[in-house]
Amino acid sequence: MTFTEQLARAELAHDSMLCVGLDPDPARFPAPWRGDPARIFDFCSAIVDATKDLVIAFKPQIAYFAAHRAEAQLERLIAHIHDQAPDVPVILDAKRGDIGSTAEQYAAEVFERYRADAVTLSPFMGFDSIAPYLAYEGKGAILLCRTSNEGGADLQGQRLADGELLFERVARLASSAWNRGGQLGLVVGATFPAEIERVRELAPTLPLLIPGIGAQGGDAAATVRAGWRHDGTRTTAPIIVSSSRAVLYASAGADFAAAARTAALAACGQLNAARG
Numbered sequence: 477m478t479f480t481e482q483l484a485r486a487e488l489a490h491d492s493m494l495c496v497g498l499d500p501d502p503a504r505f506p507a508p509w510r511g512d513p514a515r516i517f518d519f520c521s522a523i524v525d526a527t528k529d530l531v532i533a534f535k536p537q538i539a540y541f542a543a544h545r546a547e548a549q550l551e552r553l554i555a556h557i558h559d560q561a562p563d564v565p566v567i568l569d570a571k572r573g574d575i576g577s578t579a580e581q582y583a584a585e586v587f588e589r590y591r592a593d594a595v596t597l598s599p600f601m602g603f604d605s606i607a608p609y610l611a612y613e614g615k616g617a618i619l620l621c622r623t624s625n626e627g628g629a630d631l632q633g634q635r636l637a638d639g640e641l642l643f644e645r646v647a648r649l650a651s652s653a654w655n656r657g658g659q660l661g662l663v664v665g666a667t668f669p670a671e672i673e674r675v676r677e678l679a680p681t682l683p684l685l686i687p688g689i690g691a692q693g694g695d696a697a698a699t700v701r702a703g704w705r706h707d708g709t710r711t712t713a714p715i716i717v718s719s720s721r722a723v724l725y726a727s728a729g730a731d732f733a734a735a736a737r738t739a740a741l742a743a744c745g746q747l748n749a750a751r752g
Contacts, residue, residue, distance in 0.1 A: 499536075499724065500546075524556065568586050647662055651678060676703050722739055
């Protein structure tokens with residue numbers, strides 16, 4: 477299946493728009509694992525096993541693994557997800573952005589080494605920084621568009637000569653000329669629901685990866701109203717609403733996995749209630 481087909485299947489099977497972000501910080505692990513990077517796989521796989529029937533996707537953040545020399549644990553974790561939750565796609569949050577042979581190597585890293593189903597990318601260098609990823613048929617490439625951080629407006633909110641804002645141009649290109657294989661999606665932060673709605677106008681069918689609910693304070697109901705679309709029979713415009721810390725660190729005790737499931741259930745309930 478393609479990445480978009482995987483999303484549709486997981487959304488329907490799990491009645492979910494929730495993505496659990498896997499950002500393992502050993503300093504926040506429960507005792508006796510606290511401070512031990514060798515336990516990254518153990519921690520993350522326990523979260524996966526506790527929430528795998530509640531999510532539309534999992535999103536490991538590569539920096540949290542690389543900083544602790546845990547790339548092999550990341551490979552093992554993604555293999556575990558594919559084995560234990562084969563209907564759930566894996567989005568590798570890497571935010572890569574380069575061109576030529578370097579981009580080809582990054583694409584091989586994502587899709588051949590780690591076997592992710594999709595990856596986050598920076599489109600700042602233009603289409604030729606994205607094209608190597610699209611050579612992997614059916615894989616997803618999710619472009620930074622209007623990010624949840626305050627400083628995102630420094631560039632993304634700049635007005636171009638024709639009057640269009642930069643994030644609007646990214647959304648328009650991703651929905652048209654750049655989306656040659658139907659593989660693109662966009663990252664839009666939950667902290668900016670008006671911008672989510674504008675991106676949805678410009679990209680009416682693309683998957684939107686929306687971080688920022690939970691610890692970052694984004695409103696779940698506003699996010700769904702702004703980005704999710706349904707024609708009465710099926711979802712026509714999917715959203716992937718990501719929560720990381722609020723799920724991962726719902727408890728610092730031995731019950732951390734059960735607490736993560738409880739937090740994920742609560743987030744799913746909030747998102748689903750907003751669909752009406």
